Amino acid sequence: MEKEPTIIAFCCHYCAFTAADLAGTMRKQYPTNIRIVRIPCTGKADENMVLRAFVEGADGVMVAGCEIGSCHFIQGNVRALKRIAHAKKLLGETGVNPDRLEFYHVAASQGPLFATTSAEFTERIKQLNAGGKASPDTKSAEGSTGDV
Amino acid sequence: MITAERKLFDDLYAKASQHKKVLLLGCGTCVTVCMAGGEKEVDILESQLKLAARERGDDFEVTTHTIVRQCDDEFFDEETSRKIAAADAVISLACGVGIQFCSEKYSKQRVYAGVNTVFYGATIEQGKWEERCAGCGECIVDKTGGICPIARCSKSLLNGPCGGTTNGKCEVSDDIECAWALIVKRMKELGRLEELSEISAPKNWATSRDGGPRRIVHESLLLDEGAKKNG
Numbered sequence: 001m002e003k004e005p006t007i008i009a010f011c012c013h014y015c016a017f018t019a020a021d022l023a024g025t026m027r028k029q030y031p032t033n034i035r036i037v038r039i040p041c042t043g044k045a046d047e048n049m050v051l052r053a054f055v056e057g058a059d060g061v062m063v064a065g066c067e068i069g070s071c072h073f074i075q076g077n078v079r080a081l082k083r084i085a086h087a088k089k090l091l092g093e094t095g096v097n098p099d100r101l102e103f104y105h106v107a108a109s110q111g112p113l114f115a116t117t118s119a120e121f122t123e124r125i126k127q128l129n130a131g132g133k134a135s136p137d138t139k140s141a142e143g144s145t146g147d148v
Numbered sequence: 149m150i151t152a153e154r155k156l157f158d159d160l161y162a163k164a165s166q167h168k169k170v171l172l173l174g175c176g177t178c179v180t181v182c183m184a185g186g187e188k189e190v191d192i193l194e195s196q197l198k199l200a201a202r203e204r205g206d207d208f209e210v211t212t213h214t215i216v217r218q219c220d221d222e223f224f225d226e227e228t229s230r231k232i233a234a235a236d237a238v239i240s241l242a243c244g245v246g247i248q249f250c251s252e253k254y255s256k257q258r259v260y261a262g263v264n265t266v267f268y269g270a271t272i273e274q275g276k277w278e279e280r281c282a283g284c285g286e287c288i289v290d291k292t293g294g295i296c297p298i299a300r301c302s303k304s305l306l307n308g309p310c311g312g313t314t315n316g317k318c319e320v321s322d323d324i325e326c327a328w329a330l331i332v333k334r335m336k337e338l339g340r341l342e343e344l345s346e347i348s349a350p351k352n353w354a355t356s357r358d359g360g361p362r363r364i365v366h367e368s369l370l371l372d373e374g375a376k377k378n379g
Binding site: 051055094095 | 158188191195198199203
């Protein structure tokens with residue numbers, strides 16, 4: 001039987017963390033693989049924060065922050081996008097598939113989106129663990145439609 | 149400051165994986181500012197090496213340490229010496245000066261360069277550094293409106309611009325500002341353009357690298373032999 005993956009989700013206090021809370025309040029289930037780490041803003045998530053998560057044994061890392069224009073600290077999520085892109089490059093250099101790391105935009109009101117995003121990302125990591133390729137993820141940072 | 153860029157990861161991995169225990173030694177001064185070899189970059193490299201070792205099935209230990217400056221004896225304290233001695237090899241992320249100083253000081257230790265030292269430069273905006281000084285040993289920027297033609301002109305011309313200047317850009321690349329176009333513009337703004345009509349004589353390059361490796365001695369700062377022995 002395949003080992004269940006461990007996924008670290010660095011969630012912004014002002015949006016994705018609240019969305020995760022809302023998902024629970026709305027009784028929307030998301031995989032138990034997700035371990036949420038609350039951060040004050042995704043602008044706090046630098047390259048080594050995500051690399052360290054992998055070193056410590058994570059199979060996947062998702063960083064979830066506010067939609068562009070909604071950051072409590074104005075530019076934190078924009079900076080995070082650049083840093084996560086850089087972290088993906090650094091991961092690739094080591095031989096770890098960069099698809100194991102993803103940035104998502106999830107607003108505080110989007111509890112169901114947090115649940116579906118978590119489920120999709122977990123499925124992606126399970127496929128990667130099984131030796132497959134990552135499936136295209138329509139709700140990643142580039143393609144998020146943000147439907148509640 | 150002295151600027152540097154980290155070497156390619158595969159090169160560093162090839163060096164690190166030859167040893168059982170590797171110390172990544174960061175420097176807290178210039179290379180910290182240009183984000184090449186400070187504490188943060190040391191931590192990132194540590195994580196990368198550990199992840200790559202796991203992926204490639206290699207087994208070696210990586211430790212980290214960062215000191216204020218690697219080009220100064222006083223910052224190699226007991227703790228640093230202990231950590232260097234405990235490692236099989238050191239990857240120094242200091243500039244070429246720091247790497248050499250570390251290597252001279254711990255002459256029995258294998259010290260690898262973790263960065264490529266590039267130039268003396270300034271932070272022109274967040275995340276961008278540009279060459280500003282060539283360390284030629286005879287500064288003339290007071291005559292050129294505060295802009296160094298030695299470092300910033302592709303030909304280091306003392307009487308420019310040359311025929312390769314086009315719309316303020318250098319013929320070498322559109323990304324390079326013509327230093328002499330900048331100098332003329334600045335001197336005009338300062339109302340000192342006339343001063344440029346004076347022809348500069350050929351420079352004495354003996355003060356630069358042409359004179360061989362250089363040394364500065366401040367007699368008043370030198371310690372006598374007794375004081376040296378007492379540390």
